[in-house]
Every structure is written in C-alpha cells, then in structure tokens.
Amino acid sequence: xxxxxxxxxxxxxxxxxxxxxxxxxxxxxxxxxxxxxxxxxxxxxxxxxxxxxxxxxxxxxxxxxxxxxxxxxxxxxxxxxxxxxxxxxxxxxxxxxxxxxxxxxxxxxxxxxxxxxxxxxxxxxxxxxxxxxxxxxxxxxxxxxxxxxxxxxxxxxxxxxxxxxxxxxxxx
Numbered sequence: 001x002x003x004x005x006x007x008x009x010x011x012x013x014x015x016x017x018x019x020x021x022x023x024x025x026x027x028x029x030x031x032x033x034x035x036x037x038x039x040x041x042x043x044x045x046x047x048x049x050x051x052x053x054x055x056x057x058x059x060x061x062x063x064x065x066x067x068x069x070x071x072x073x074x075x076x077x078x079x080x081x082x083x084x085x086x087x088x089x090x091x092x093x094x095x096x097x098x099x100x101x102x103x104x105x106x107x108x109x110x111x112x113x114x115x116x117x118x119x120x121x122x123x124x125x126x127x128x129x130x131x132x133x134x135x136x137x138x139x140x141x142x143x144x145x146x147x148x149x150x151x152x153x154x155x156x157x158x159x160x161x162x163x164x165x166x167x168x169x170x171x172x
Contacts, residue, residue: 006139008151009034011042012127014120017166018159019127024148031055036063048072050121061088072116074109075099130158 005027011020021041023034031054039046046069051060055073064071065088075096082089095112102108102115113119135154139147 006147009038010124010127011038012123014123016162017123017127018162019155022151022155024144024151032057032060035060039063039067045069050118052121058082061092062086064088065091072118074112074118077104127158134158
C-alpha cells in the first residue's frame, strides 16, 4: 500500500490567528522548497516571516526579502556566513553573528528567540492543535484534490470560529 501521509503548510496572521494560506503536499516535500511558491500567492507586502531552522536556506531568505518581509529564522548551530552583499545575505549573516554572539548552545538559541520575538511562531503549533482537536488527524477524502479541498474547508471553519473569539491566556 502506498504511503498516504500528507503535510499541511500554513501561513497565519498573528494578529487575528486566522489562516491566510494553506497547501497540502506529500510528506516528502521539504518545507523550505514550499516557501517561495507559497509566498508568491500572498498579496501585498510581507511583515515578519517566522520559520524554524528548516527554512534557513538561500531561497527562503531571498523570497521573503524580495517581498519586503523580514525573515525570522534561527540559523542552524553549524551555520556559516554566506558570501555576497545582497540584502537577504546580509540579513542572514547578521542573524548568524547574533546567534554566535549569544552562544550556540540551547541557552543561546533561547535568548536569540526571545530577543527576536520568535515566540509568536508558536501560533502555528496552536493552530495545528486547534485543527486536530476539532477535526482529528485524518482526512476522509481519498484523492489529493479531495484532501486539499477538505483541509481548505476545515481551515475556513476554524477561521470563522476564530472571528467569533479565541480564548485569552494571561499569566497568573
């Protein structure tokens, strides 16, 4: 039997926590390969674009900055400086220098994330938690087109629920 796992790629508006873009691919499609075409589907200028270390690639930095965005991607522990003077190269090299300056250990990474406001990326995990708690972790459709449509409809339902109001968390 052929492997049926799929990946859902999402872009979320951090202000409203609504999904603004989604794609469904086979599990073998790397996240960083999805980002440039994914971003090309968004209208207008980008703000901050958060991604995990998988997005620490030339194509991702370039795609984000060409659209006026600010990449907030933690450089890998083994990251080397890139050659060149393009704005996206300089931006990434500054992130590498910051990461080295703060320490390459987990504590340094945690500090880099805190200083950069990277914690907002957790909204993606929150979205997937809401998605799975609401709909489960299976698709009922069998075809790729059907699965994509099913995911889109589920995301629209979650967006409508978000517009009604999300719970507010406060420290106690």
